Amino acid sequence: MKKKIISCVMASAMAMSAFAACSGTTEPEVLETAGPAPTADATNAAGEEVFSEDAILDMTMFSAMPGNEINSGNDIQERIAELTGVRVKETWLTGQTAQEAVGSIIASGDLPDFIDGGDGMAQLYDAGLLVAWDPYIEEYPNLKELYSDAEWEMFRQDDGHIYWANVFCNSYGEPKATGHNDEAFWIQVRVLEWAGYPEIKTLDQYFDLIESYVDANPTMENGTKNIGYTCLCDDWRYFCIENAGQFLAGYPNDGSVIVNLTDYDKPTIEDYNTTQITHDYLKKLNEVYNAGYMDIDFATQTYDEYIQKLSTGAVLGMCDQYWDFAYSIAGPYAEQGLDKMGCDYVPLGLVADGITEQQWHAYGDTLNNSSGCAVTTSCEDPAAAFQFLSRILDQEIHDLRFWGIQGEDYLVDDDGLFYRTEEMRANWKDETFKANHCCTYSYMPQWLGTSHDGINAMQPQEQASEYYAGLAEPFANCLKAYNAGGLPDMIGSVKGVEMGFWYPMYSYSNSMTTETAGGVAWERMGTTKHEWLPKVVMSTNFDADWASYMDAYAACKPEDFLAEMQEELDRRVEMGNANS
Amino acid sequence: MVLILWLPLFFKEDQCTMSKRKTAELDITKVKLTKKEFKRQWGLIFVAALYVIYGIVFYYLPLGGWIMAFQNYKLKTGLFHSKFVGLAKFKFLFEDDRFIRVIRNTLAMGIINLAVTFVTAIAFAILLNEVQSRWFKKTIQTISYLPHFLSWIIVCGIIHDSLSSTGIINEILLNTHILSKPYNFFAHPNWFWPIVAFSNVWKETGWNAIIYFAAITAIDPALYEAAAIDGAGRFQRIWYVTLPSIKPTIMILLLMNIGNVINAGFEVQYILGNGLVQRVSETIDIYILQFGVGNMDYSLGTAAGIFKTAVSIVLIFIFNQIAKSQGDEHLF
Numbered sequence: 001m002k003k004k005i006i007s008c009v010m011a012s013a014m015a016m017s018a019f020a021a022c023s024g025t026t027e028p029e030v031l032e033t034a035g036p037a038p039t040a041d042a043t044n045a046a047g048e049e050v051f052s053e054d055a056i057l058d059m060t061m062f063s064a065m066p067g068n069e070i071n072s073g074n075d076i077q078e079r080i081a082e083l084t085g086v087r088v089k090e091t092w093l094t095g096q097t098a099q100e101a102v103g104s105i106i107a108s109g110d111l112p113d114f115i116d117g118g119d120g121m122a123q124l125y126d127a128g129l130l131v132a133w134d135p136y137i138e139e140y141p142n143l144k145e146l147y148s149d150a151e152w153e154m155f156r157q158d159d160g161h162i163y164w165a166n167v168f169c170n171s172y173g174e175p176k177a178t179g180h181n182d183e184a185f186w187i188q189v190r191v192l193e194w195a196g197y198p199e200i201k202t203l204d205q206y207f208d209l210i211e212s213y214v215d216a217n218p219t220m221e222n223g224t225k226n227i228g229y230t231c232l233c234d235d236w237r238y239f240c241i242e243n244a245g246q247f248l249a250g251y252p253n254d255g256s257v258i259v260n261l262t263d264y265d266k267p268t269i270e271d272y273n274t275t276q277i278t279h280d281y282l283k284k285l286n287e288v289y290n291a292g293y294m295d296i297d298f299a300t301q302t303y304d305e306y307i308q309k310l311s312t313g314a315v316l317g318m319c320d321q322y323w324d325f326a327y328s329i330a331g332p333y334a335e336q337g338l339d340k341m342g343c344d345y346v347p348l349g350l351v352a353d354g355i356t357e358q359q360w361h362a363y364g365d366t367l368n369n370s371s372g373c374a375v376t377t378s379c380e381d382p383a384a385a386f387q388f389l390s391r392i393l394d395q396e397i398h399d400l401r402f403w404g405i406q407g408e409d410y411l412v413d414d415d416g417l418f419y420r421t422e423e424m425r426a427n428w429k430d431e432t433f434k435a436n437h438c439c440t441y442s443y444m445p446q447w448l449g450t451s452h453d454g455i456n457a458m459q460p461q462e463q464a465s466e467y468y469a470g471l472a473e474p475f476a477n478c479l480k481a482y483n484a485g486g487l488p489d490m491i492g493s494v495k496g497v498e499m500g501f502w503y504p505m506y507s508y509s510n511s512m513t514t515e516t517a518g519g520v521a522w523e524r525m526g527t528t529k530h531e532w533l534p535k536v537v538m539s540t541n542f543d544a545d546w547a548s549y550m551d552a553y554a555a556c557k558p559e560d561f562l563a564e565m566q567e568e569l570d571r572r573v574e575m576g577n578a579n580s
Numbered sequence: 581m582v583l584i585l586w587l588p589l590f591f592k593e594d595q596c597t598m599s600k601r602k603t604a605e606l607d608i609t610k611v612k613l614t615k616k617e618f619k620r621q622w623g624l625i626f627v628a629a630l631y632v633i634y635g636i637v638f639y640y641l642p643l644g645g646w647i648m649a650f651q652n653y654k655l656k657t658g659l660f661h662s663k664f665v666g667l668a669k670f671k672f673l674f675e676d677d678r679f680i681r682v683i684r685n686t687l688a689m690g691i692i693n694l695a696v697t698f699v700t701a702i703a704f705a706i707l708l709n710e711v712q713s714r715w716f717k718k719t720i721q722t723i724s725y726l727p728h729f730l731s732w733i734i735v736c737g738i739i740h741d742s743l744s745s746t747g748i749i750n751e752i753l754l755n756t757h758i759l760s761k762p763y764n765f766f767a768h769p770n771w772f773w774p775i776v777a778f779s780n781v782w783k784e785t786g787w788n789a790i791i792y793f794a795a796i797t798a799i800d801p802a803l804y805e806a807a808a809i810d811g812a813g814r815f816q817r818i819w820y821v822t823l824p825s826i827k828p829t830i831m832i833l834l835l836m837n838i839g840n841v842i843n844a845g846f847e848v849q850y851i852l853g854n855g856l857v858q859r860v861s862e863t864i865d866i867y868i869l870q871f872g873v874g875n876m877d878y879s880l881g882t883a884a885g886i887f888k889t890a891v892s893i894v895l896i897f898i899f900n901q902i903a904k905s906q907g908d909e910h911l912f
Contacts, residue, residue, distance in 0.1 A: 095733075095851075103873035106655065123876045127655035233855055292761075296745045300766035300854045305744070514875045523875075527678065530855030538767065538856075 037387035038085050051085035057384055061090045062105065063443040064098035064118035064371075066303070070435050076400055077439035083397060086388040088114065088441060097236055099123070111378035113385055116164075116443045119236070121371040122511040125163055131375040131382045132161035140390035146170060146445060147367075150579050154369040164372035169365045171449030176462040177363075180322055180347045180487035182253060183243070184360050187317045189478040190342030197481040200348050203248070203284050210316050211293050220314055221341065227315045228293035231285070232324075233534050234303045240320050241285075241533050245278030248352040252359040252499065255506025256522075257565050267500065267573065269566040271558055273529065277352040279546065285537045299534030313343035322347075334429040342474035349491040361493035365448075370507035373444050389445050395452040401440045402459045404428070409437075410460070418456045418463065425470050428460075501576025508568045509561075517557070518564030524556035649883040655876070669883040679867060679884070686863045689849070690841035692773055693780045698837070700785045702830065705792035706818055721793070724786025732847035735783050739775065740766070740852060766852065769860045776848050791833065795826040831909040839896040842888050864888050 038057070040049040069091065070077065081087035091112070093101050102120025105111060106127050117124045124130055137144050137152065146165055147155075155162045169181075185206055191213045192198070200206050210228045219225050232240040243255065249272065251258045258270040272278055288294045295301075301309070309315055310325055311332035318325075326345075333339050351358045375385045391397060403410045403418055409428070410418045420428070427433045440446075447458040457463040467486065468476070484490040512519040532549040539545040611617060618625065644659075649669055651662040673679045704724070711717045727735065742748045745762035753759040765771045803821050812820060846865035853861035864884060872881020896911070903910040 097874060099874040100869055103869075103876055106876070107873060120874075126876065238855065296762055296764050299856050300744075300764060302740070305740075514871060514877055514880070524678075527858065531858055534767070534856050 037383040038381070040085065044082065048083075050082045055085055056081045057086050057381060059086055059088045059114065059379070059385065059388075060112035061088050061114035061116075061441075061443065062092075062101075062112040063090065063116045064093050064101055064120055065116070065443070066094065067092035067442070068431065068435065070439055074435070074439050075437045076404065079405070080392065080397055080400060080439060080441075084388050084391040086384060088388075088444075090441070090443070093118075111376040113376060113379040114373060114444070115376055116167075116371060116373050118371050119510050121164060121374070122513065124374065124376070125157055129377050130163040131377055131379065131385075132163060133165065133375075133386070134161055136382075136386035136390075137162065140386065142390040142393040143386070143445065146393075151367055153579070154367060155372070164374035165445060166368050166372035167443060167445045168368070169362075170367075170447060171365055172447040172452075172458055173450035173454070175364060175449050176457045176464065177448070177488060178462055178464055178467045178486035180361050180491050182360060182362055183239075183247060183319065183321045184347030184491055185244075185317060185319045185350050186345035186347055188313075188315075188343050189346055189474045191316050192346070192478055192481075193342055193474060197478065201351060202353065203281060203350055206317070206348060206350055207284065207288050207293070211288070211291070213316060214293055224312055224314045227295045227309065229288060229317050230295035230301070230306065230309060230315050231298045231318060231537075232301065232303065232306045232320065233299050233530070234301065234306065237303055237324065238530055238533065240318065240324075241537070242529055243272070244281055244319050245272040245275060247358060247360050248281055248350060248355070249275065249277045250351060250355040250358045252362060252497075252503065253506070254502075254504050256509035257505050257562065259500065259502060259505060259569065261500075267502070267569060269505075269562050269569055271562055273525075273553065273558070274550065277355075280352065282533070282536050282546070283542055286539055286542045289537050290540070294537075299538060313338035313341065330429050331431045334426060339472035339475065342472075344472060344475040346475070346478055347487055347491040349493055357494040359493050359497060361488050361491050362499075363488070363493070363495060364499075366499075366504060368504060368507045370510045392441060393445055393447070398447065398458065399451075401446070404438065416453060416455045417465065418460070419466060419469070420460070425466075500573070501579075502569050502572040505565060505569065509565065512561075512564070516564060517560040519561075521557045521559075521561040525553065525558055525561060528552050528556050646882060646886055648879050649886050651879055653879045653882075655878075665879075669879045670887075672880065673883055673887065678862070681859060682862050682864050682867045685849075685860055686842060686844045686865075688844075689773055689776055689863065690844035692777045693844060694837055694841055696777045697780050697784050697788060698834065700781050701788035702792055702826075704785050705789040705796060706822055708789070709793070709796050709822070710814065710818075721786065721789075725790065726786070727783045728787035730783065732783075733851060735779060736848060736851040739779055743775070766854060767856050769857045772852075772857045772860045775852065776845070779848055779852075780845075791829065792826055795829040796822060799825045828909045831903055832911070835896070835899055835903060835909075835911050838899045839892045841895060842892050 038051075038055065040051050041055045042050055042052040044050045067090070072089075077087060096104075098118035099120045102115075102117040102123055105115075106123060106129065111129060115124065115130075133143070133155075143165070147170070152162060155165060157163060185203075187200070187206070187210070191209060192200075194213055194217070195209055198205075198209065200209060207229070214226050214228045217226060232238070239255075243253070246252075246254065246258050249258065251272070258272045260268045260270045262268075285294065289298075295309070295315070297305070307325065307328045310318075310329050313333070313336070333343065338344075347360065349358045349360050373389070375382050375389075379385050392401065399406075404424075406412065409424055410420050412418055428438065448462060449458055450456070451458050457466075460466050464486075471479070479486070479490065482490060509522060512522050514520050514523055528549075532545075532552060536542060536545045536549050647659060648662075650664055650666060651659075652665045652668075653659070653662045657663075708717055708720060711720070743765040744750070745764055749765070750759070750762045754762065765775065799822065803825070804817055807817050807821050842864065844863050846863060846869075849861045849863050850866055850869075853866075864887075868881045868884045871877050872884070900910050900912060
């Protein structure tokens with residue numbers, strides 16, 4: 001009998017706990033004023049006011065981009081926690097698209113405290129799951145100075161509030177860019193060196209060079225077979241094959257469309273998918289593929305396999321965004337000494353015949369208002385969260401994030417200029433070291449450009465002296481041979497073109513949903529291109545397959561999409577005119 | 581859940597009395613629930629009630645969410661304030677070529693998978709049963725069901741690696757001069773369904789065979805002896821004794837799995853699929869994920885889900901009727 005009672009009690013407990021699991025979520029509310037933020041409660045050995053372990057809040061962040069999780073007890077993370085009272089556990093996208101990941105998070109109701117939803121940002125806003133920045137922008141000067149008033153307006157949603165701020169491509173003071181963080185046809189410096197640093201301007205020249213190099217050097221020094229060209233087509237990263245057409249035609253990265261400026265006051269939307277230039281580009285890839293110089297697995301490789309392939313140093317060239325591959329291969333490159341073997345990539349500013357100026361490189365800042373860092377309604381202490389976002393912009397903590405600990409990770413010379421020793425530079429490329437020591441909170445507010453001290457760059461990769469000191473010899477030789485100060489000179493995009501108020505248009509197409517006819521068309525165009533772009537490249541009868549592709553593409557009703565893009569362009573132009 | 585399943589063990593006493601009654605009155609279903617009866621069997625009734633409540637709460641109440649399929653559901657407005665749009669979402673689905681393709685893929689892969697995993701599991705169980713060495717039998721059986729415990733992401737990783745242009749399969753084909761240059765299996769839609777079917781067979785055959793092993797073990801050895809005396813050879817014994825004896829098990833499992841045909845899978849297709857083969861790789865589940873969760877169109881996702889459930893129910897009914905008319909084991 002006793003057993004019976006116990007088992008009955010257990011059974012009801014089980015049932016109860018199952019009920020409890022379906023409790024509802026709370027209604028989001030928009031705070032008009034900022035609440036009180038926590039303050040430091042202890043002093044450390046150095047006499048600074050710090051937060052004791054008990055007072056430190058643990059928060060979470062999800063970024064809809066792949067990234068490396070850092071280890072708990074990470075040196076700099078702990079140091080920042082001590083100074084700010086907040087420790088953030090960051091998690092990243094794994095094997096899903098941003099939209100699917102964000103969708104699952106919303107559906108589960110289990111939100112992190114901070115989120116950068118990428119392409120899923122609009123959904124978070126639609127679901128009312130974000131906390132408005134407005135009162136905090138007023139309260140924290142650090143946050144306010146991130147953007148000008150006009151720029152902040154760009155982030156304002158239709159309910160009149162600001163819910164996120166993009167944290168990238170934003171310079172404090174004078175811009176210091178030495179790198180090319182955008183898309184390009186990349187080529188390894190050993191190929192250029194072998195050919196005596198020729199001038200490469202067109203796709204034909206580019207592939208001729210690669211082909212003759214592969215013919216002369218079928219393998220690397222270590223016996224690995226050289227792969228002439230590869231092209232990622234995986235999921236959303238298929239931009240690697242998809243949008244070269246717009247750049248080859250000389251246009252900037254509007255991402256999903258071309259903005260034709262023939263009549264500057266009345267810019268019009270154009271589709272680059274169907275242009276002759278795109279046709280010629282794909283036809284060229286088709287020739288290269290059939291000639292056997294292109295990676296046979298290019299269309300079916302996953303992103304991980306792609307990075308793995310690049311990490312061997314065997315891939316001579318590809319078209320990609322810098323951030324999509326460079327950070328992931330830096331570690332393996334350093335480990336195997338591939339940089340010293342001339343496997344580093346430099347960008348080439350290729351153009352189609354008849355085009356003279358190109359805009360592969362985006363000078364200055366780009367404001368992508370479609371996504372950014374946000375605080376969610378699940379965050380129990382938004383005041384502390386925003387205080388944290390503000391605090392990590394303080395120069396002292398910003399230096400900790402990107403430069404590290406003075407004396408350990410960088411040194412300061414007599415003029416106040418930061419520099420690193422060879423060992424420190426090697427450390428900061430080492431994945432294990434980074435996981436234990438470095439904590440950049442890379443998807444939280446940050447600056448590029450010049451530090452508050454007026455001497456240093458906000459981030460080491462933009463510090464000219466550091467940049468040149470860190471270059472491997474073949475790379476440095478290449479820059480010298482082309483008389484280039486950095487990668488922007490290398491790619492040689494036209495300077496002085498002022499970006500319109502509408503730039504970049506992808507910030508709109510990224511947030512389209514199947515709610516509208518244009519969104520449905522956009523979705524279908526994507527599916528069609530995912531299938532047909534690799535298919536025409538691998539085709540044995542290019543012209544026939546191209547024609548079928550064009551039919552399939554037309555069936556998606558791209559005109560619906562283009563019409564909505566035109567509407568948005570008109571709206572942005574009008575808004576820009578009103579503001580200026 | 582596990583606890584609830586264990587509960588009946590504590591009520592052995594009651595069950596015994598019940599079976600006694602069964603022999604006495606022959607038809608247990610006619611027992612009326614009187615106060616006396618309730619007092620005597622309250623424990624059993626309590627447990628049964630828990631199952632009923634569990635079923636209602638977790639299987640029937642959520643069906644209320646089906647209403648979403650007829651609304652333009654928005655998280656902000658919720659179930660009660662979203663706009664009703666009638667059958668618009670279903671209309672969108674059936675006008676979408678992609679959805680039609682997705683149904684075709686799901687059914688095709690579901691049927692192929694069911695057929696091959698079913699046949700291989702039975703064949704494997706029978707073949708292994710014929711092995712005399714006990715040690716060898718046990719070892720093979722253990723090895724064979726190990727892949728079941730690997731997650732799909734790992735299995736797909738292995739498959740993707742082995743079939744890549746530098747993988748083991750291509751290496752063998754090149755070294756034996758069957759191919760002159762590497763072949764990219766994942767770039768050709770024709771290969772996708774066989775690859776998925778093979779993955780399922782590799783992963784699940786050993787596991788699925790366990791139940792047939794059990795069924796075969798239960799066969800009375802006297803039947804084999806009798807057959808042997810009558811001059812039946814090995815294959816005849818399999819054909820006339822083993823197979824008919826496990827036929828009820830086969831039929832029940834087949835029936836239960838028919839309903840799952842529409843669950844042709846999600847992980848394999850999601851992980852192994854790519855742009856080139858998406859025409860044949862996408863299943864209903866992937867479609868639902870992309871539109872329902874990815875685009876936050878819960879209504880569309882729900883509509884697709886309802887359709888899927890309907891197909892499942894229809895399939896089960898049809899095959900149950902067929903089984904019934906054949907005089908075989910059936911579910912209801």
